[in-house]
Amino acid sequence: GENVEQHPSTLSVQEGDSAVIKCTYSDSASNYFPWYKQELGKRPQLIIDIRSNVGEKKDQRIAVTLNKTAKHFSLHITETQPEDSAVYFCAASKRYGNKLVFGAGTILRVKS
């Protein structure tokens, strides 16, 4: 079955710096890749997603890139702020939105 690996497991950055989180997936049939942010004690919230027919998507300070050939995708957060501190999960799905397979998560700490 599908397997998603996520790196790094923890990431500390200074406020204003950029943060990059990378994921690789194993099943070439996967075609939908969302990213979720989970703050302590709260539900995962979608921050951005990308479909396999798109190479890059951007939403203000957040961007996601997808390399289908290499089977990896990355989350880029620019101008980080303390409120960006949270656990970030990547995921992959063969069907748009269904049966998500998650990465292990990245703890992002933004130091002010």
Added chain:
Amino acid sequence: KAGVTQTPRYLIKTRGQQVTLSCSPISGHRSVSWYQQTPGQGLQFLFEYFSETQRNKGNFPGRFSGRQFSNSRSEMNVSTLELGDSALYLCASLGETQETQYFGPGTRLLVL
């Protein structure tokens, strides 16, 4: 629209007991997925229901079961609870247009 709701929010049970958790999706959404979140295993897919039928199933033992009602509300049941079933159980709803999965706040289950 109101978001995904889950009840109860917290539960304490003892080994051997059974438990039923409830999830109400976003109005108009017909698909409900269930996930288990633990520190050791991360976020893992349990099953998905669509129009009262199980459409996808993860790799969990038969002690984990679910159902969906005609109003799209879903329940999951865990029988013969084990200590390892202690987790945050999240449900997510997905609209007919196959939009992104939106998570509920979760039910935190503690098995003693």
